[in-house]
Amino acid sequence: MKKEQDISKIITDYAIGTSDEAGMEQAIGLFEEPGNNLTIRNELFNLWNSEKVALGSVAKKHELNEILDSIHHQINLRGNSKKASRTKKLIIGFSRIAAVLIVGVFIGVLSIHYFNQDPVYYTTMSPKGSISQMVLPDSTIVYLNGGSVLKYSYNQRGIREVYLQGEAWFDVEKDQKRKFVVHTPFYDVNVLGTEFNVKAYADDNLVSTTLEEGLVKITSGGKFRLKEPQVLEPGEQLVFNKADNSIRIKKVETERYSAWKENKLIFVDMSLQELIVLLERKYGVDIYIDDQSLLGLHYDGIFRNETIKEVMDILKETLPIEFEVKDQEIHIKRN
Template sequence: MWRLIQRYVTDRCSVSEERKVERWMEEDPANRKLVEELEQIWSLTPEEDFEMSVQDAWDRFRIREMRGPLSNKKKRNRTRTSSGSRRMVTMFRAAAAILLMVFVGFFSWQYLADQGTEEQTYQEQKQNIETQKGEKAQISFSDGTVVTLNAASSLRYPKQFKGSKREVYLTGEAYFEVASNADKSFVVHTSRADVEVLGTKFNVRAWKEDAAVDVGVREGKVAVSTAENGRQRDRVLLGRGQFTSVIEGEGISDVRNIDVDKHLLWLNGGMYFDNVPFKQVFLQIERKFDVHISVSATESILEVPFTSTFRDRELSKILQVLSASMKMEYRREGNEIEFYRPKNSN
């Protein structure tokens, strides 16, 4: 596994290898922390063409002397260096390569792969955009595709789409308006499902806290397939106005027709809940408004299904409806919201 982590941190993984590392990171917070620390080491220097072996890196590092403290360390968004600083960058990159080897070497997992075969490496440098709670973002790709990212979500994508597919990685919720290209399909990878299209408009909801990945289509057609252990196990086609879920431990649900515009109210600040447990309702409100909600009552109420449409963007009005629906009162102090039963209630 350590060699695979090394390839992941240095952006030299194939698509299936990336999936393996990301699933491993989701298994344990300590795994994710390790990879993030390694990524910090690797991103200490600006971008540079770096095609040297680790042995070369070690040899160069040993025979050169780095004078004076290093300052103005760049973070993840790298920029190209001038020719005058190229040697220093190469030395620092070499040091990062050595540190990376040392850190990863502490781990004894073995990378299990098919003997005698190696997938074509996926070497485009990835970019990542994340939204915080209460935020949304819009990304426009060079092919004309536009993605609207909901709150508390992230999208990972290459600087340029190369090869036979346009592939991105989503955690959270996003609405895609995919530019048509009959020769190059567009694929959205999530933890449980892959969504593949040629050109269409659709919504994907894939938060890690949720037990399902939801896909709804506004225009065109999309193919939804499960993605476990690098294999596609099940597949359905969705057309305009259709919806499905890929449920953890169950697979793909039956396709059903929906009012797509209601499911896309979030694009304009609204919210729509269709037979959703209160605990999921609270999660979505927390993401949208950057608040924390607690309930001083039995946990059974969190499983009660709730259906409502909110076109108004005001949190206070949404809380009033929830309060009446649960027959509870609420109090708010800053970003903390608590629902509770009045003392005189039965």
């Protein structure tokens, strides 16, 4: 890790447009490294509040859109280049984690200065086969699972809220004066400061919230009305069943439901049908099955850093299946 004064200079030069080519590479490199993200986030906020990058000096040299476009453009160029090289082979390891979305920090902090009335919303998407890590403007840490979308805003005086479709793990920055709300299409998760996982994919029949630390309160959302709010304690999970509009709360091993952010897969009596959906999201592949009766098979296991081909080879040894790889597709049939 570079010294803090070096980081300040790299980010400052990049933001106000005085970076040379090497400096731009260093800045983008800082934004892309997940380890750097958590280390430098406080430095970023201090920097934006300092005289070096005060609103006036930034505005004189670059309009807001020009700064944001520059950051997006550089990260997209690097991301597209990496993606092109990766798609040449199907073996996609869990080490493939999306570039850190530190852009959200810049957008959020700038919006405090430029938009101090109505909240401004920004949308982040994590493609299938990737995991995105980001820091929200209030310093809340979010891991966004593959195939997920998060919309968020920064309202300096009101509540902190995000809108989730898909799956995300949150480490919410404590703020007793402003609660944090995760809106899903079916219910809302209300917190003050805690760690929890929310899974709310549109295609899944179950929507779940798993609490690791703190307390959360589940309240009615757009498509589902609760008779009364449900409060979760650490180690509890609330599951909403879309098919019959039922909810249940149970004790769980929370690691099973947040292991994905650590590049692990944990399966406990999981059906092949559920497993296929999970593998498609994690590895960015399409899986087809010829014999529908195979979907009822169940599997227990733990994977970490295996490629999709290695996972399929292990499943082949355990279940009565064969598989064939065609580009980014996997075809499964009965053995």
